[in-house]
Amino acid sequence: MSYNEFVGTAEITDQGIRKHFTKWKKVPLQSVIELVANGFDANAKTVHVDIEYSEMDGLVSVSVLDDGTGIDIGSCDEHFSRFYESSKKDDDDLQGAHGRGRLAFHLLCNDAIWFTKRSEGKNAKISIQNGTLREFRAAELTEREQIAALQNSEHGTYVQLSNFTTNLPTIDVITAKLQCEFGWRLALNKNRKLYLNGEEVEVPDNQLVKKKFQIEDESFYVSFVRWFDKPGVEKSYNYLVNSDGRVVFRQLSSFNKKTDFYLSTYTSSKWIRTFDKYSSSLNFTNEPLANPNSPIYKELLKRIYQVSSEIYEQFQIEQVEMQIALYENKGFFPEHSNLSDDERAWRRKNIKSVVREIYVADPTLFRNLKPKQAKILIALLDKVLVSNENDDLLDVLECVLGLEGEKLSTLSNQLSKTSLENVIATIEVLQKRDMAVYKLRELMVRHYKEVLETPDLQQIIEKNTWLFGNQYSLIGAEEADFQKIAVELRNHVKGINTLDEEDFEHKDLEEGLNVEGVRRQVDLFLARKMMAFDSSNRPYFKCTIIEIKKPSVALNRKHLNQIKDYARIIAQHVGFSDQKMKFELILVGRKVSDSDYDIPSALETAEEKNEPGLVFSQDKGRIKGFVKTWATIFDEFELSNHYLLEKLKLKRDSLEGETSVSLVSTLQEEES
Numbered sequence: 001m002s003y004n005e006f007v008g009t010a011e012i013t014d015q016g017i018r019k020h021f022t023k024w025k026k027v028p029l030q031s032v033i034e035l036v037a038n039g040f041d042a043n044a045k046t047v048h049v050d051i052e053y054s055e056m057d058g059l060v061s062v063s064v065l066d067d068g069t070g071i072d073i074g075s076c077d078e079h080f081s082r083f084y085e086s087s088k089k090d091d092d093d094l095q096g097a098h099g100r101g102r103l104a105f106h107l108l109c110n111d112a113i114w115f116t117k118r119s120e121g122k123n124a125k126i127s128i129q130n131g132t133l134r135e136f137r138a139a140e141l142t143e144r145e146q147i148a149a150l151q152n153s154e155h156g157t158y159v160q161l162s163n164f165t166t167n168l169p170t171i172d173v174i175t176a177k178l179q180c181e182f183g184w185r186l187a188l189n190k191n192r193k194l195y196l197n198g199e200e201v202e203v204p205d206n207q208l209v210k211k212k213f214q215i216e217d218e219s220f221y222v223s224f225v226r227w228f229d230k231p232g233v234e235k236s237y238n239y240l241v242n243s244d245g246r247v248v249f250r251q252l253s254s255f256n257k258k259t260d261f262y263l264s265t266y267t268s269s270k271w272i273r274t275f276d277k278y279s280s281s282l283n284f285t286n287e288p289l290a291n292p293n294s295p296i297y298k299e300l301l302k303r304i305y306q307v308s309s310e311i312y313e314q315f316q317i318e319q320v321e322m323q324i325a326l327y328e329n330k331g332f333f334p335e336h337s338n339l340s341d342d343e344r345a346w347r348r349k350n351i352k353s354v355v356r357e358i359y360v361a362d363p364t365l366f367r368n369l370k371p372k373q374a375k376i377l378i379a380l381l382d383k384v385l386v387s388n389e390n391d392d393l394l395d396v397l398e399c400v401l402g403l404e405g406e407k408l409s410t411l412s413n414q415l416s417k418t419s420l421e422n423v424i425a426t427i428e429v430l431q432k433r434d435m436a437v438y439k440l441r442e443l444m445v446r447h448y449k450e451v452l453e454t455p456d457l458q459q460i461i462e463k464n465t466w467l468f469g470n471q472y473s474l475i476g477a478e479e480a481d482f483q484k485i486a487v488e489l490r491n492h493v494k495g496i497n498t499l500d501e502e503d504f505e506h507k508d509l510e511e512g513l514n515v516e517g518v519r520r521q522v523d524l525f526l527a528r529k530m531m532a533f534d535s536s537n538r539p540y541f542k543c544t545i546i547e548i549k550k551p552s553v554a555l556n557r558k559h560l561n562q563i564k565d566y567a568r569i570i571a572q573h574v575g576f577s578d579q580k581m582k583f584e585l586i587l588v589g590r591k592v593s594d595s596d597y598d599i600p601s602a603l604e605t606a607e608e609k610n611e612p613g614l615v616f617s618q619d620k621g622r623i624k625g626f627v628k629t630w631a632t633i634f635d636e637f638e639l640s641n642h643y644l645l646e647k648l649k650l651k652r653d654s655l656e657g658e659t660s661v662s663l664v665s666t667l668q669e670e671e672s
Helices: 014-019 029-041 073-081 101-107 171-188 270-274 295-329 341-361 371-385 390-401 405-417 420-424 427-446 453-463 477-490 506-512 557-572 598-608 630-640 642-648 660-669
Strands: 005-009 046-053 059-066 109-117 123-129 135-141 156-164 193-196 206-215 218-227 237-241 247-252 262-268 525-533 539-548 581-589 614-618 623-629
Touching: 029 046, 029 059, 029 101, 029 156, 029 171, 046 171, 101 109, 101 123, 171 193, 171 218, 171 262, 206 295, 218 270, 218 295, 262 295, 295 341, 341 371, 427 630, 539 557, 557 581, 557 598, 557 614, 557 623, 581 630, 598 614, 598 623, 623 630
Parallel strands: 046 193, 237 262, 539 581, 581 623
Antiparallel strands: 005 135, 046 059, 059 156, 109 123, 109 156, 123 135, 206 218, 218 262, 237 247, 525 539, 614 623
16 A cells, blocks of 8 residues: 655754753653643643553553544654744744654653644654654555544544653642643633543642623623732733634733732633734724724733732732641740730731731732741831831841832832821721710710819810820820919910800800809810921921810900910010920800801901911911811811721711710720
8 A cells, every 4th residue: 555655854953853852851841731732722622641551550551532623744844853942932922842843752752753633634644763853754645544443533633652761640640730731722712621541630729700891882702810829831811802712912911920929811802803003003904903903802912901900919819828727727826924914915917017018019028038037027027116226227128128109209209108097096996086076076066064174074085085096195294394384374365264254155144144153164274385387397396286265165255365365465475485496276156146246257357367276377387276166177087087998898877865074084094
């Protein structure tokens, strides 16, 4: 029986071929992987790998069968004479090592034979030996001479390896490797199947998110697949897939450099049918262009990036929480056994938060540390975070980690929130303060006539001086001296300690004057001197004096004149003549009298100057007077803490039905 037979030679030396496989020398399994890839690259729907071991676990046989298009023996020169180039080169659906993968067999054995069959009925075999890799022998076969595995097939290729020079790992290891290498292909097209010794190789573990995007008049269906393990040598790509499940175009994802994050996206759409990756952006027809430069494709990439970012953020959260839990189980976080329960809990929560942010900024930092090193680093971070050295810490981390752009910004934002004041402004403190504001609001709205100046309001304010700023929580020796002088000055203000009829609204006059102690003013007065800086960064002493009127009093021009007198005395006092001392005098009451003209007029003028509450300014702005109602103070607190309060999603207890006695009692009991 006659048939054509010929010998060909690759356009490279035998030594040159072997040099290209240096990186695979210790990975003989790569020879099998390349044969599987070649099968899928030939449009195979199914690939079977069969490996037989002897009783001594030595290799007996290895074969790879696919139902692809087969090899055209008439074009053998294109397939086997070229090395490191092939017709596959510009096809985004292909995976094999272009033009050289077929010769990887020499890593495993001495002899390889390709039996192949084309749909037009052509049968052939090609053989190559390890000793002469650059030479191949091809021959046509009759149907009868074709190997049994292909005789009942319309087309396909069967590769048989023999005379093994090394061994392969166990079947379990090979299965895991095939999953890793071809998982993306199996996920891409559910019709593709890969079998190892008759057992189907499953798609590896992954997280699947499906989205539908409507862009102009086109519908796009996108599958986001996050692989739990890196899918072989395949990078993270955005794939465009046609109705046959083949890749029409692929583009590298923006997430390839994210540690341990592997994401593939597969997009299908009728729009893809006309996609031409070589088409230019120039269009001389009215037909919309389906190519990489089209507006629709750019919008698609934008949508894909947005969802991919959300998946990555969730991945980061999962990773860092696992790491935090590991550190906690191993005792890496300081115990703070000498601290109170509340402070110990806050310190633990604080250091976890910072470790979390640093981990997100650069996951490799903690991952590359030995246990003892990680424990020392966490302890040092914990110490620095409750000092005033946060900026220095950021400088060190920036230098060590080499952070740039977004990572540096993220870490900076976290560290900027972690200062001494954060020890006070914990979640628990905010909750207590938020509740205190609501209870005070209840007092001022519903029970203001029943509240006594002493001990009710005085003790409440003394326990909640934070309402006027955290700077009032502590008074040092210098401030005490200033306060003493300020009290003496206060005593020189006419009528500062007495009340008369004009202090009350007419509708409240009769009832108000019958309240016990009504003609005595509340004995509450706050003063503080502290260092501050102006817009030119020049230091000065900011002196703040707060005068609080009892809730049943309606603020009017009399009280405004009192703080104006106060300002006049300060301006004339030798102890306050230093130009580097600036004063804020703040008058606080429940409300401004409806019949008063002076205060509303002054406040209206202040709004134009963008200084809320300002009622007068003297000595070129060195002394300023402000009027604030409790409602304004409560609103300022809620506005300044709006973000945190929203995040806390506070569940406030209903205050309906609470009496003034219960409200006063709870506000005096706990210091917020």
